[in-house]
Amino acid sequence: MDAPTVNFIERMGLALESDGLPRIAGRIFGLLLVSEDARSLDDLASELRVSKGSVSTNARLLEERGLVERVCRPADRRDYYSVRPDLFIHTMAQRLARWQLFHEAIGAARTSLPIRSQGVRDRLEEYEQAYAFMSQVIGEALTRWQGSRDERLTGAGALG
Numbered sequence: 001m002d003a004p005t006v007n008f009i010e011r012m013g014l015a016l017e018s019d020g021l022p023r024i025a026g027r028i029f030g031l032l033l034v035s036e037d038a039r040s041l042d043d044l045a046s047e048l049r050v051s052k053g054s055v056s057t058n059a060r061l062l063e064e065r066g067l068v069e070r071v072c073r074p075a076d077r078r079d080y081y082s083v084r085p086d087l088f089i090h091t092m093a094q095r096l097a098r099w100q101l102f103h104e105a106i107g108a109a110r111t112s113l114p115i116r117s118q119g120v121r122d123r124l125e126e127y128e129q130a131y132a133f134m135s136q137v138i139g140e141a142l143t144r145w146q147g148s149r150d151e152r153l154t155g156a157g158a159l160g
Contacts, residue, residue: 001047005034009048021065024050025058029067029083038071038080066090089149092142096135103131 012030013023
């Protein structure tokens, strides 16, 4: 593997680690992101120079998070993994769902907790409004992005 690719994979390891995942999960994701074809657990372990057990555990974690998908090949019992084709849309939809849960929790706290402090009430109201606004704007942008993506894919398919 060339040095720029190794550097990219390591940077992805650090990036996903800062998002709460193990560094090896980020490294697996980075390698899959720049791989054209699905990779077996054996391939991933060999390329990253880590144990197959570690790769298996972290590939399943990435699959649970919706970042990668397991791919089956006929007459092959091994597990293969690749990056989801709709990765950006899927991960943004997951984030929006988490924001919605946070928004709902803040709204419930604002209306149900016996908060005497005006500063705390103002803080909760601002959080609630900010999450509502950002969720709406990002949701609309995601819908627009998906529409333009679908147009590009349909146009590319029509030309090919």
